[in-house]
Amino acid sequence: MDASGEKYSILLPTYNEKENLPIITYLICQYLNESDINYEIIIIDDGSPDGTLEVAKQLQKIYGSDKIVLRPREKKLGLGTAYIHGIKHATGTFIIIMDADLSHHPKAIPQFIRKQQETGCDIVTGTRYAGDGGVYGWDFKRKLISRGANFLTQILLRPGVSDLTGSFRLYRKKVLERLVQSCVSKGYVFQMEMMVRARQFGYTIDEVPISFVDRVYGESKLGGSEVIGFAKGLLYLFATT
Template identity: 75%
Template sequence: MASRKTPAKPEPKPLSGDKYSILLPTYNERENLPLIVWLLVKYFGESGLQYEVIVVDDGSPDGTQEVAKQLQRIYGEDTLLLRPREKKLGLGTAYIHGLKHATGNFIIIMDADLSHHPKFIPEFIEKQKEGNYDVVSGTRYRGNGGVYGWDLRRKLISRGANFLTQVLLRPGASDLTGSFRLYKREVLENLVQRCVSKGYVFQMEMVVRARQLNYTIGEVPISFVDRVYGESKLGGNEILSFVKGLITLFATT
């Protein structure tokens, strides 16, 4: 009777020289933060890549910072960095603040409310290496990308905003209002120095400026899922700011 061969153990994936810094701006995300951090640790741990997660909390009154400190004790302060600010100062400035503390040569920006699933990050990394892209952006509007959990009003606002930006700015990217992206560090540093927008318009301006500077942009279809815990931060003031920002960009670019 032939003896069975013992399957060879898979060799561990070699570490590359690249390091990925994930920036997580937070405001009242105490319920979501533990799961998003666990997922990031899981996916990066399986990949063998070097990484760090940087939480930029804008003075959340719900105890988000206390939760982040507890997570630091679990995963270590080298893996999870907490870099808070005293109050809510806007999404764009949160990325600038986080970038100052990042040590990776690639920067990943994403939401902390579980609307962006870390399972897409390996596709972002593969796409970047495939074309040596300066920016890789998640898109809800191409391929098998989509939005789940939104009511008709939110879908119309999102589609309408994206349509207007395509018509007025012709950015060469299918999803300007999304906030799930991978940047080469030096590219992100250059872009944030040139951007003047704050809040949600910041994401749109980043792509427009990237086009102006002839940076290459790759896209990965993603599934966007509405937040599980907490309330959406998109309201009337944000919509008005977006329209004003769009008009400003159209007039100045």
């Protein structure tokens, strides 16, 4: 693939991802090297007590400091601030955000890039709810909550995107900077607000179907309190946008 000289910065916020980080890093490098894409992986570890940062340092030795950029923080400060922190250090014109827990497969990254090149859009978002996208490893309750949240959001906010709570996306760097600065939500709602604000600002969004696989190692981060937080955040967005 000709990525037309563009550079892509992949932000990987991590917290206790010692087992997953070597695998996700290997896969990103494999798929992007195959496609001849210029990239860097920015690992933003939030003071993981499990030794994630030590693993990241080993990966930097293996892949080189031009490919693996370490920008750790002292403690867990949340996803939104992790992105702000990562953007500051990103040297790419485009930024890809994804989870480090293997729920997002790096093979989709070249598809995101291709879609952006074809359409010239500002954002490409991975969707579990269109085309041949899907969710694997979730029980019925999780699927119901996710689908329900998405359905409710579609009705209230009409964002023009089929998957709002997903977090596997490609952004123009300057677009992501503006969106992150304008977002007030935390946690699960943050991804949704990004899409709502993008629509408000008139940015163009395209979608690529992805398969989402639940965490291979470690605990899932979605519980009852997240669901309540999501509902509150949704109502806030509905009231303010």
